[in-house]
């Protein structure tokens with residue numbers, strides 16, 4: 001059985017004390033109300049990873065970094081390595097987020113390097129892919145996502161592939177309040193799973209969790225998570241509100 005996952009991408013938000021409040025609020029709510037079979041992951045800014053580790057003492061949630069550098073170590077001022085993230089006890093890293101592609105010029109070749117490095121440091125990459133609005137309107141969304149999957153993931157070994165999480169995040173839905181319909185999400189998730197099956201076989205495809213991201217919130221999570229190929233969500237804005245985030249964790253069909 002593949003994992004059900006709800007992950008919160010905090011992006012560049014929260015001061016130290018606000019981060020502390022948010023982590024404790026999430027932990028507190030999860031202790032009261034949380035299905036056991038859902039993995040919860042928080043992605044705070046890297047400065048707060050150690051704080052996340054301290055707050056999560058009862059393993060209420062896992063935590064991860066929002067990015068790593070593609071080099072092992074060295075003279076890369078301001079950057080954070082996979083080894084550093086691993087050494088602090090994190091288990092996950094977001095890679096390929098559309099904001100990294102758009103504002104920091106990351107392409108699938110760089111992202112592929114980062115994915116390999118993450119795996120070699122026992123971090124689970126959450127690989128984000130998804131089309132821009134114009135690409136969907138032109139009917140190119142399947143080919144865009146297929147080539148993102150191909151370029152970033154298909155240089156890996158089959159065994160590596162079983163340790164990866166994919167997040168389908170249509171760019172037009174991120175932070176816009178415009179969510180993919182449950183039908184659009186299911187259609188793309190099934191397509192991604194078929195791409196994986198064609199390359200690595202049905203067993204690997206059935207094992208990989210595919211999360212939906214893009215204006216997913218407490219009001220629409222249940223209808224998205226009700227779909228066979230939607231294994232959870234990567235949540236941006238709503239992950240900063242503890243009640244909403246934990247409501248999303250509780251949105252899987254019973």
Ligand code: PEP
Pocket residue numbers: 009169173174175176177213214215216234235236237238
């Ligand atoms: C994201 O940035 O990964 C995301 C899904 O953001 P939001 O939920 O705010 O659209």
